[in-house]
Amino acid sequence: MTVDGSALRQRTVFSPPIAAAVLAVAVLAARFGGLGDIAVVETFAVIFASIIIEALPFVLLGAMVSAAIEVFVPDKAFAAAGRLPLALQLPAAALGGFAFPVCECGSVPVARRLISRGMHPAAGLAFMLASPILNPVVLASTYVAYSGRDLAVQMVLGRAGLGLVLAMVAGWAIGADDAGELLRPRAGDTHVHSSTEPNKGRAFFDHLGNDFFFMGRFVVLGATLAALLQTTIPQDIVSGIARTPIIGSLSLMAVAFVLSLCSEADAFVAVSFVQFPLGSQLAFLVFGPVVDAKLAFLYGATFRKRFVARLVIVAVPVVLAGSLWFEALVGN
Amino acid sequence: MYTKRGVMAVILLAWGAFLAWLAISNTMARFLGPRTYWVAWFGAIALLLSGTITTFHALRSHGPRAGRADWAGVVLLLLPIALVLSLPAAQLGAQAASRKAVGVAALSAFAPPTTHGDDIGLEEIHYAGISHEYAAQVGIIEGAEVDLTGFVTHPKNMTNGTYSLTRFYISCCAADAVPYSVAIEASEDLEDDTWLNITGTLVKSGDGFIVQPVDIQSIKEPSSPYLY
Numbered sequence: 001m002t003v004d005g006s007a008l009r010q011r012t013v014f015s016p017p018i019a020a021a022v023l024a025v026a027v028l029a030a031r032f033g034g035l036g037d038i039a040v041v042e043t044f045a046v047i048f049a050s051i052i053i054e055a056l057p058f059v060l061l062g063a064m065v066s067a068a069i070e071v072f073v074p075d076k077a078f079a080a081a082g083r084l085p086l087a088l089q090l091p092a093a094a095l096g097g098f099a100f101p102v103c104e105c106g107s108v109p110v111a112r113r114l115i116s117r118g119m120h121p122a123a124g125l126a127f128m129l130a131s132p133i134l135n136p137v138v139l140a141s142t143y144v145a146y147s148g149r150d151l152a153v154q155m156v157l158g159r160a161g162l163g164l165v166l167a168m169v170a171g172w173a174i175g176a177d178d179a180g181e182l183l184r185p186r187a188g189d190t191h192v193h194s195s196t197e198p199n200k201g202r203a204f205f206d207h208l209g210n211d212f213f214f215m216g217r218f219v220v221l222g223a224t225l226a227a228l229l230q231t232t233i234p235q236d237i238v239s240g241i242a243r244t245p246i247i248g249s250l251s252l253m254a255v256a257f258v259l260s261l262c263s264e265a266d267a268f269v270a271v272s273f274v275q276f277p278l279g280s281q282l283a284f285l286v287f288g289p290v291v292d293a294k295l296a297f298l299y300g301a302t303f304r305k306r307f308v309a310r311l312v313i314v315a316v317p318v319v320l321a322g323s324l325w326f327e328a329l330v331g332n
Numbered sequence: 333m334y335t336k337r338g339v340m341a342v343i344l345l346a347w348g349a350f351l352a353w354l355a356i357s358n359t360m361a362r363f364l365g366p367r368t369y370w371v372a373w374f375g376a377i378a379l380l381l382s383g384t385i386t387t388f389h390a391l392r393s394h395g396p397r398a399g400r401a402d403w404a405g406v407v408l409l410l411l412p413i414a415l416v417l418s419l420p421a422a423q424l425g426a427q428a429a430s431r432k433a434v435g436v437a438a439l440s441a442f443a444p445p446t447t448h449g450d451d452i453g454l455e456e457i458h459y460a461g462i463s464h465e466y467a468a469q470v471g472i473i474e475g476a477e478v479d480l481t482g483f484v485t486h487p488k489n490m491t492n493g494t495y496s497l498t499r500f501y502i503s504c505c506a507a508d509a510v511p512y513s514v515a516i517e518a519s520e521d522l523e524d525d526t527w528l529n530i531t532g533t534l535v536k537s538g539d540g541f542i543v544q545p546v547d548i549q550s551i552k553e554p555s556s557p558y559l560y
Contacts, residue, residue, distance in 0.1 A: 023414055042425065045419050046422050047424075049363055050364065053372060053375075054363075054364060054371055064378075206337070209382065213405055214405070235432055262504055265368070265507075
């Protein structure tokens, strides 16, 4: 007699109705047991939930675009684009971010899809890293945040320029020639695939649900790390060492990693770091959308090992050099 | 019995319903600023729609079963909803202010951010302590009358005053909140997180200002705990 091993294992490991009941009891116990009276828990919960509440709709938007690319764009379009020389694909992809008003949580699944469908990995990375900085909504909010200080134009140009350079340099340096060397294979890809699903509408929603469901859990993990760091580390420890541009830029990059802000919001925070040089504020605005605690999890799930480490190794010197140059040009 | 499509549908619908509840009950004011309210509305509508269609697909067709990783994803994605429901009154308070405070250092060359209105608020008083030109420009001088609402905190580096009155300013979500405080010279100390409305006058103290209160009213927490 044969036993369906996987079904047996699932039944013994996990029972959805019981798990749902346990969760409901835990919520009620926490609610009436006074969990909310613990200040640290309260701070953690608000920051944790607010990052996820703001990020998940953008993940969904990214999943929609990604699913549309998978289901509705024919293979030959990507084959044609993939044959273009890299010197052309790279800047075109980076500038493509300007036409795509989704910040970092949305651009990761889209870039993954572009690469898996035949765009050069370097170009796909350039797109992914550029779109959260170059997108019109982000540049507009940067303009608004800095207009009170009469620095709006300089800051927008500096951010867009350095973001574009960083995206192309990092794409070129990290993007392997072969998509398989860069992308982490995902179980869901083999389960539900457009080739086995003749109904285009169903294929679209399968991909949409898969991407949202897959990326969503890494948003939760990333938000956990970001909220833990924000709840425990006092931000003013970096204030005292803000004076020199180099240390200032490096510390604001660290702050950007910890805060994990959406790039559409970060300019309003950057402008409050008045005791830091302007170049350091620019470093915060360019580094944060490319590497932060929340993104580290999204990248880790999407790309092969050591991607985050390699990205940091490229991004830190590029952003540092750019911020020092910016400071020399417009700083006071 | 549980297909992957069915599990995905449950998550899409759960988050759609959760965001819809946050938006309709205006509970989102504890997490988001007005500038990003549209994100919650968009998420609610798009998730409920995709969830409904995916449910339909799950019921009408066969598909792969949900595996272990899928169930882990379900638990992870339901945790934030459970946490928010567990803490019905959670908001950023004195503990968060002690972590998120940005240091005050007097600067010679400094251009402050835009002011929020004609009234003198906590943010204006904070920046007035950093720049004298800014203080003069927005009319923050010794003896100016103020009417401030906030909660009680006791910052570590507070050098004078009995306690501080603090309010968070947020732009997109609570993760980007910045607290602004002013020291209050009161006769009696109060507990952290007590909401107060204080009218009084500004008095110079060191580089900045503190408030000499005329009237201190204990109030209920305002419906929107943050300023924008």
